[in-house]
Amino acid sequence: MDSGVLGAMLAVGGTVLVFDLARRLHRRLGWALLHPVLVGIVAVIAALEALGVRYEAYDRGGRWLSFWLGPAVVALGVPLFRQMDQVRRGARALGVSLLAGGAVGIVSSCGVAALLGASPEVVRSLAPRSVTTPIAIEIARRAGGIPSLSAVVVILSGVLGAAVGPALLRAAGVRSRTALGIALGAAAHGVGTARAVEEGEVEAAGAGIAIGLMGVVTAVLTPLVLALLAWLGVAV
Amino acid sequence: MTADGPPDRGDASDPSAPAVAALEAEGMEPAGVRPPRAAWWRHAAGAAVLLAFLLAGDAVATFGRLPLPGSIVGMLLLAAALHFRWMPVAWVEPAAGLLLRHMGLLFVPPGVGLMLQYDLLRREWLPVVAAGAASTVAVLLVVGLLQQRLEARG
Numbered sequence: 115m116d117s118g119v120l121g122a123m124l125a126v127g128g129t130v131l132v133f134d135l136a137r138r139l140h141r142r143l144g145w146a147l148l149h150p151v152l153v154g155i156v157a158v159i160a161a162l163e164a165l166g167v168r169y170e171a172y173d174r175g176g177r178w179l180s181f182w183l184g185p186a187v188v189a190l191g192v193p194l195f196r197q198m199d200q201v202r203r204g205a206r207a208l209g210v211s212l213l214a215g216g217a218v219g220i221v222s223s224c225g226v227a228a229l230l231g232a233s234p235e236v237v238r239s240l241a242p243r244s245v246t247t248p249i250a251i252e253i254a255r256r257a258g259g260i261p262s263l264s265a266v267v268v269i270l271s272g273v274l275g276a277a278v279g280p281a282l283l284r285a286a287g288v289r290s291r292t293a294l295g296i297a298l299g300a301a302a303h304g305v306g307t308a309r310a311v312e313e314g315e316v317e318a319a320g321a322g323i324a325i326g327l328m329g330v331v332t333a334v335l336t337p338l339v340l341a342l343l344a345w346l347g348v349a350v
Numbered sequence: 351m352t353a354d355g356p357p358d359r360g361d362a363s364d365p366s367a368p369a370v371a372a373l374e375a376e377g378m379e380p381a382g383v384r385p386p387r388a389a390w391w392r393h394a395a396g397a398a399v400l401l402a403f404l405l406a407g408d409a410v411a412t413f414g415r416l417p418l419p420g421s422i423v424g425m426l427l428l429a430a431a432l433h434f435r436w437m438p439v440a441w442v443e444p445a446a447g448l449l450l451r452h453m454g455l456l457f458v459p460p461g462v463g464l465m466l467q468y469d470l471l472r473r474e475w476l477p478v479v480a481a482g483a484a485s486t487v488a489v490l491l492v493v494g495l496l497q498q499r500l501e502a503r504g
Binding site for chain 1: 397400403404419422425426428432446451455459461463465466476479480482483486488489491494498500501
């Protein structure tokens with residue numbers, strides 16, 4: 115067996131092991147900010163730095179795992195099918211709240227970054243913050259941002275939203291299970307959806323549909339909001 | 351291949367079994383779609399069906415020039431296929447349940463890609479982190495509260 119395959123298997127096995135430990139720790143302690151995705155990412159980075167392994171070498175194995183993200187998103191069709199009636203009942207509300215959420219997402223991320231003195235390029239990269247990574251990269255490219263920065267922000271906010279989302283929403287008085295799932299999918303895309311799956315099937319279905327629609331809404335709104343911000347003199 | 355295929359099953363699914371058991375012990379359903387223990391070939395067949403829907407979704411998104419990734423289109427196609435009974439849910443259930451229960455794991459490798467952005471994060475970490483956090487919280491609250499209010503109104 116050549117060393118490339120062996121290294122890749124080590125990367126996969128190590129990631130699975132680290133993530134499993136992170137998940138047990140999360141259950142044991144129950145601290146929201148110790149979300150297993152966040153702890154897993156930090157622990158793997160620390161291990162790679164300590165061992166002097168470059169990201170490209172790690173990702174030759176990591177890709178064997180992230181490859182399954184595509185089929186996992188497709189698999190959300192199962193809870194969506196099971197909860198079709200519930201989602202349909204909320205359909206009109208869904209259109210309105212995701213339009214509002216999309217606009218708030220772009221304005222708040224670009225606005226805060228611009229006010230804190232981020233470079234125009236960075237501001238443009240932050241516009242697609244609340245959509246799933248593959249869509250975010252496409253939107254950033256079209257808007258003149260840095261696609262890899264968009265990917266970073268998408269993952270960071272996904273982890274944050276997954277970590278604090280359910281507790282924050284309940285504290286704010288959200289009792290509807292569809293609303294909770296939709297908010298997680300809209301604000302925290304894939305990682306938030308993985309969190310919604312833990313909450314239950316209704317939440318999973320809401321999150322799955324919200325990711326898709328949020329992508330469309332943000333793709334359409336991004337150029338409009340950036341033009342508006344430029345007109346207001348906030349960002350270029 | 352890894353997360354599901356028969357050759358590596360020990361690697362990918364064993365560590366998770368205690369985790370699922372822990373969730374059950376807490377009286378929680380780990381995922382909405384938890385199947386009974388299914389034979390490996392049912393997982394493999396389900397994975398093949400999911401991959402086929404992913405390919406179909408990619409094709410529709412590319413040729414239809416949709417502003418959506420193929421996986422989202424594939425999700426909608428799968429829900430439609432199940433809804434209109436073109437295909438029984440049992441075909442995909444074991445594989446779908448396995449992938450959804452461990453979805454978080456799949457985000458770790460792309461997240462480790464943060465390593466490549468040290469320079470940029472060092473220069474502009476404050477606006478990036480503050481904007482990401484503020485906007486995540488804002489969208490959570492706006493969508494959650496608005497959705498709940500509109501649902502209640504019917």
